[in-house]
Amino acid sequence: MDSNQTNFFERVYEVAKQIPYGRVTSYGAIAKFLGSARSARMVGWAMNASHAMEDVPAHRVVNRKGLLTGKFHFDGTNLMQQLLESEGLKVVDNQIVDFEKYFWDPADKD
Numbered sequence: 883m884d885s886n887q888t889n890f891f892e893r894v895y896e897v898a899k900q901i902p903y904g905r906v907t908s909y910g911a912i913a914k915f916l917g918s919a920r921s922a923r924m925v926g927w928a929m930n931a932s933h934a935m936e937d938v939p940a941h942r943v944v945n946r947k948g949l950l951t952g953k954f955h956f957d958g959t960n961l962m963q964q965l966l967e968s969e970g971l972k973v974v975d976n977q978i979v980d981f982e983k984y985f986w987d988p989a990d991k992d
Contacts, residue, residue: 890918894928895935897988901942904969905986906978908946915988922946930955941965948981 897912909922909929918924925943929952932938941962945951953962953976963973972979 890916890921890924891928891931894925895932895938898929898932898938898940898943900988901939901986904971905984906942906944906948906966906971906981907986907988908944910946911985911987911989912943926952933957944978944981948978948985950976950978 893916894912897907897915901907909925910919912925913919913921929938929940929943932940933955940952941956943952950962950966950973953960956962956965958964963976966973966978971984978984
């Protein structure tokens with residue numbers, strides 16, 4: 883991994899650590915916030931590489947429709963869903979119910 887990619891991953895982790903408990907964001911929202919709007923897939927790679935980091939809440943990052951597209955990178959079949967549900971979110975068919983209500987945009991520092 884080159885230093886630019888390492889630096890990008892570190893920036894992704896810093897944003898992910900700010901996602902409030904009980905809220906979620908998308909790969910694309912993080913990429914856009916970092917000034918790399920077309921890098922949502924790289925944000926996904928960063929999340930996949932973060933599973934050994936307990937301080938990075940990768941379970942709070944989903945796709946732009948609220949789908950748990952990263953769930954297969956978690957230990958156990960439903961760990962991502964279980965973590966989200968433990969924070970009060972409801973997940974049906976691998977999709978967050980009322981996604982817009984729980985969506986956190988890193989660009990909105992409210």
